[in-house]
Amino acid sequence: MSEESRRLPRRKADSPITVIDAMTGQRLGLVIDLSESGMMVSSEQAVRADALFQSELQFSHGALAPIKAGLHELWSTTDDANGSVLIGFRFIDISKDDRTRLRTWVAEPGSQYV
Template sequence: MIHDSRRAPRRHVTESIPVIDTMTDEIIGQLGNLSESGMLLIASAPLVEDALYQLRFHLGARGMGAPVNVGVHLLWSVDANTPGQSWCGFRFLTISDDQRGHIRDWVRAGEEAAAG
């Protein structure tokens, strides 16, 4: 059994949700999992550890919901098995209360769906 010691529950993302660097307006990867305090990115662009980024993604049906804008800190990055990709762990530094609540509701909906 794997023990998850993170404080905030996370939801694994099963659909393709692109993540955009708002400074360059470029897609830098796909959302891997999400909590109200951070996210895992499957990056397809080179990123710098310990750097700050402004990111945007959309939650909802097929990633077409309202945009979520976050200021993030890249805590760690490791190469993925796919060449040119890496796994990147971010914590949220700036996020509105409304958007944090939206993420919290999205994570809970995934937990409820999994519980059946």
């Protein structure tokens, strides 16, 4: 396995966070973990390598208002345990306010981290 290169804490999603492709309205998948710079998503379908997306992250139970962000696919692999596709995205365009809200959410007391 490759050496860990993340610089920011990555919080495990403790309730569903749905990632929507804002251009098509289709669900890209569910967030596994999330930082202010990127996320890992579990999806039922693969995406094109190096793909770019306009997305909306929808937090369940009103935990956080939806966050809009541009995404860049960095890697993907099949999860042998359940056949889903795990996808690593980095945020390439996110407003300052949304990044601040995300940073606050990641740092909430009691959060679990990867």
